[in-house]
Amino acid sequence: MKTFQKKLHFIILFGLFLSISSIYSQTSNEVATYNWFDKNLGIESMDFKNGSAHLNFDQTDNNENRYYFSDDFKTGSLTYNGQNYFDLYLKYDIYADELVVRPYNESNTTKINIVKENVSSFKIGNEKFVNLKEVNLQLFKGGYYEEIATGNTTILYIKHYKEKKKILKENVTLLQFVPQYEFVLLKDNKFISINDKKEIVQLYPNQKRKINDFYFLNKDLRKENPSLFMKNIMKYINNLNQ
Template sequence: MKKIQKKPLYFVLIGIFLNFYTAYSQSSNEISVYNWFDKNLGVESLDFENGPAHLNFDKTVNNNNRYYISENFKKGSINYNGQDYFDLLLNYDTYNDEIVLKPYGESNTTKINIIKENVNYFKIGNEKFIKLETLNIPNFKKGYYEEVLIGNDITVFVKYYKEKKKINKDEIDLVEFIPKYEFVLLKDNKYSSVNNKKEILALFPNNKRKINDFYLLHRDLKSENLALFTKNLLKYINN
């Protein structure tokens, strides 16, 4: 697929037009302007280096899938080469750690893996994901992490990924994707792993009772949704 480049006219026009909005940083007006230019100049004008086509031939068990939530694309935005793009149809392939773009709307079947090296962050719905690549943490898994502000200058980063398991059912080869998670906490300007109770207690020794109570009261949530359990626990500790 050919490389997609932004036409010079795009920069000239948007530079002139946005002079009227300099008092508002990424306001709704500014977002509307970006969307207008993207829509009227076409997707070929966007500054995406066209990545490979996104292909998915998975035959899965019980509608299981490789994506963050489902196979459905949602409205989102990306920061690509330092520039923001809004109202894009995006999905997140957590098995391959790829952002997937549907460039021509819901009616088109074209899907593209956006080149990861040029992405600073992206949003799907209200959830923001950033790239973490080099942290001094044992067994650190690099890639996209959801960024969740906890408060008191504390942030938790959640890595969603999936492992593939092959299954033979009724002489048909199927796959099952098993959700996995990694949790990193930024506290006092230091990154630490928070993948289990022991690591959390080490970072919050004065909150041992609150941590134990939360584990006791929310055992079901821990089993059903470990990511939500961990985010809620850290918010509870810092409340």
């Protein structure tokens, strides 16, 4: 029986949260209900239980890691096979492009790679990621992208990934993970690469001078935080076009 049906049966049996008007609306009561059952039934009851174990034997230099920001688990949410899960412990392995979940019980050290093809979207903190299954893999990497609405008709997608390099340090082979990015804009129902200034100018030729000025004034940000730079410039261009 599917997890959703199990939860519905438990709601009827125990009479919890009777004030919920509809089990399909994401009210605060519904979120609390799902959280209660997920925690009490355990991760083995969830639809994504059949993912492979997440293993990491990396020996890295300077505490680097393969994950998005940190190898710590953070609170997040997930949409999997059309079912919503809340207050999960998640982290995102951007080297392997795998979303990892940890059971609620901290004594259980099992970590699971969630089956990617069944994931529609997930959130870690306030950041939303979507699985761009429809993206042409000959043009883009595909998989999980951070999604940022930059205007009424445009959405910026950022692919966070890392390249692995081996280094020899004190006769020990260690790994370095170098952050990389791919930037894609959804504009006029088309996915368009915007990985350099020329591609952005081609999309907005009337704003060429202001785009050049933005690049010049924010060159340090572009070097230190390419992701934030791209979010800022796309929002800036959208404001110019309003």
